[in-house]
Amino acid sequence: MDNVTEQRPTTTTWTEPGERATTVTRRRLPRLKPGTLAGIGFVAPLAVYLGAFYAYPLYENVSMSLHRFTRATYVTGDAPYAGSGVYREVLDSAQFWPTVVQTLTFVVVSLVFQYTIGLALAVFFERSFRLSAVLRGLFLVPWLLPIIVSATTWQWMMDADSGVINRLIGVFGVDPVWWLNSDNSLWAVIIANIWLGIPFNLVILYSGLQNIPTELYEAASIDGASRWRQFRHITFPLLKPVTAVTLLLGFVYTLKVVDIIWIMTTGTGKSQTLATWAYSMAFGKGSSAVIKYSEASVVGSILLLVALVMGFVYLAVQRRQEV
Amino acid sequence: MSRLRSVQRAPWKTALGVLLTAVMLFPLYWMVNVSLTDRGAIRDAELYPRAFTFEHYRVVLGDQLPYLRTSLVVGLGTVLLTLAVAAPAGYALSKLRVPGRRLIGFLLIVAQMIPAVVMALGFYSVYNDLGVLNTLPGLILADSTIAVPFGVMLFSAFMSGIPREMLEAAHIDGASHWRTFVSIVLPISRNSAVTVALFAFLWAWSDFLFASTLNRDGGRLRPITMGLYDYIGSQNQQWGELMATAVLASIPTALLLVVAQRYISAGLTAGAVKD
Numbered sequence: 001m002d003n004v005t006e007q008r009p010t011t012t013t014w015t016e017p018g019e020r021a022t023t024v025t026r027r028r029l030p031r032l033k034p035g036t037l038a039g040i041g042f043v044a045p046l047a048v049y050l051g052a053f054y055a056y057p058l059y060e061n062v063s064m065s066l067h068r069f070t071r072a073t074y075v076t077g078d079a080p081y082a083g084s085g086v087y088r089e090v091l092d093s094a095q096f097w098p099t100v101v102q103t104l105t106f107v108v109v110s111l112v113f114q115y116t117i118g119l120a121l122a123v124f125f126e127r128s129f130r131l132s133a134v135l136r137g138l139f140l141v142p143w144l145l146p147i148i149v150s151a152t153t154w155q156w157m158m159d160a161d162s163g164v165i166n167r168l169i170g171v172f173g174v175d176p177v178w179w180l181n182s183d184n185s186l187w188a189v190i191i192a193n194i195w196l197g198i199p200f201n202l203v204i205l206y207s208g209l210q211n212i213p214t215e216l217y218e219a220a221s222i223d224g225a226s227r228w229r230q231f232r233h234i235t236f237p238l239l240k241p242v243t244a245v246t247l248l249l250g251f252v253y254t255l256k257v258v259d260i261i262w263i264m265t266t267g268t269g270k271s272q273t274l275a276t277w278a279y280s281m282a283f284g285k286g287s288s289a290v291i292k293y294s295e296a297s298v299v300g301s302i303l304l305l306v307a308l309v310m311g312f313v314y315l316a317v318q319r320r321q322e323v
Numbered sequence: 324m325s326r327l328r329s330v331q332r333a334p335w336k337t338a339l340g341v342l343l344t345a346v347m348l349f350p351l352y353w354m355v356n357v358s359l360t361d362r363g364a365i366r367d368a369e370l371y372p373r374a375f376t377f378e379h380y381r382v383v384l385g386d387q388l389p390y391l392r393t394s395l396v397v398g399l400g401t402v403l404l405t406l407a408v409a410a411p412a413g414y415a416l417s418k419l420r421v422p423g424r425r426l427i428g429f430l431l432i433v434a435q436m437i438p439a440v441v442m443a444l445g446f447y448s449v450y451n452d453l454g455v456l457n458t459l460p461g462l463i464l465a466d467s468t469i470a471v472p473f474g475v476m477l478f479s480a481f482m483s484g485i486p487r488e489m490l491e492a493a494h495i496d497g498a499s500h501w502r503t504f505v506s507i508v509l510p511i512s513r514n515s516a517v518t519v520a521l522f523a524f525l526w527a528w529s530d531f532l533f534a535s536t537l538n539r540d541g542g543r544l545r546p547i548t549m550g551l552y553d554y555i556g557s558q559n560q561q562w563g564e565l566m567a568t569a570v571l572a573s574i575p576t577a578l579l580l581v582v583a584q585r586y587i588s589a590g591l592t593a594g595a596v597k598d
Contacts, residue, residue, distance in 0.1 A: 046415075074451075140587070148572070152551065282443070307437050
């Protein structure tokens with residue numbers, strides 16, 4: 001956040017010489033400590049809010065991961081303290097490492113394609129042409145629609161018997177694919193998720209491109225540099241800070257995806273990620289038929305830890321860019 | 324920032340652009356196509372609704388109106404709560420002295436990164452103790468957590484650009500901080516408020532995770548995303564009705580994109596890059 005202005009010493013640029021000088025010096029006194037009390041008052045709702053609706057639920061989550069909750073003890077509320085016991089069970093369970101690998105596959109493959117396609121589109125739209133603003137606006141639609149809407153549509157398009165995707169690849173002589181069965185489900189949700197993430201990458205990278213001075217390109221083309229060389233030596237290096245932010249935020253946002261996966265496959269088979277695993281254990285649906293609050297909270301706490309680390313990384317990246 | 328780039332006269336770019344957009348939006352076309360196709364013909368996967376019908380919409384409108392109403396209430400409630408918390412906080416963080424400002428800034432960033440499933444788990448346990456599972460205020464509170472950090476950051480980014488002299492002039496005229504906030508800062512920040520409100524509404528409208536955990540037994544007090552989810556979960560999936568419901572659930576987004584596109588693009592870039 002750019003609150004640098006706040007630190008600027010309050011100079012007296014507005015003291016006009018003459019009649020109002022006396023009022024000005026008199027009024028300067030309260031500005032020595034400009035409204036600490038008011039500041040606290042205005043920020044108080046947020047502070048209470050963050051405490052009650054972020055900190056407390058998160059505390060509850062971590063606390064659940066340290067106690068052994070079952071359906072019964074959840075109701076009575078006297079679950080025995082388990083320390084790191086539940087953590088060890090989750091880490092040792094046969095599902096843990098495969099799920100981590102699937103999660104990483106989901107995140108990394110999604111990011112690579114979202115970023116590459118987003119960047120290509122941003123470069124394509126960089127110089128405006130007839131209709132370019134309208135078309136760019138239309139590209140945002142998938143991002144803003146309820147995910148459940150997109151996910152349902154993809155689910156039907158990927159239907160093995162009468163989905164349009166199998167029809168399409170059938171035209172090229174490819175055999176129908178069982179997109180949503182347990183072996184292929186990871187790739188099915190990755191495809192849908194790439195589609196969902198393209199607008200986000202396009203928007204950020206496009207606005208990053210707009211901040212590269214045109215003069216650089218003009219100088220380069222006078223020197224006879226091709227469009228590709230311009231991209232490699234001007235666009236890409238100057239876009240690095242924006243790229244870092246895009247990928248970082250993309251990583252965090254992709255890691256927490258539940259809805260798209262849940263609606264398409266209920267997180268079954270290979271499409272189970274850490275987030276959907278936590279969801280299914282917490283609410284006894286999908287791959288976990290029984291409710292396992294504590295185990296779900298353990299996975300949740302792991303995700304929380306990653307979010308916290310990413311928050312620090314984000315700050316560090318930002319600070320380096322400000323210097 | 325404001326550079327005048329000449330509009331290229333390149334018909335091939337327009338043609339390619341239209342093609343790419345068509346590919347990108349194909350799933351949405353498919354949704355509409357299926358929603359207008361007669362039940363018996365849906366499995367033929369025709370490229371246009373040859374067996375045209377409005378029947379699915381007739382059925383769906385009868386079933387889903389209560390859910391749509393709930394979604395509207397939840398969306399508006401979330402907007403009000405988000406604005407009430409975010410606008411004053413944005414003012415304080417950008418213009419007033421707040422102890423621990425850096426910490427709050429950090430918390431807001433992390434808050435946006437916390438997986439919703441973790442929040443849902445925590446909320447579920449708290450709501451269970453308080454007995455507010457399956458209530459609208461409970462869902463509104465939970466939904467607002469998606470938008471509040473974004474709102475605070477957007478407001479404070481915008482408000483930090485308000486000239487200090489303007490607020491000082493108000494103080495000299497004897498206005499309190501509250502009056503300055505209400506009669507100067509808020510009117511100037513109207514556009515930011517619209518952007519925050521739009522996103523708070525869209526996110527609350529789209530929410531599936533909180534609704535499916537905190538309000539799953541809420542009967543008709545559940546939002547449209549759950550109405551749609553019911554169709555998905557039913558034994559014999561009626562894809563025509565499903566897609567018709569999906570189209571209905573998309574209406575607010577489509578509407579807001581048409582009416583308020585400039586606010587939306589302002590929010591998208593500001594929220595993502597500037598924070």
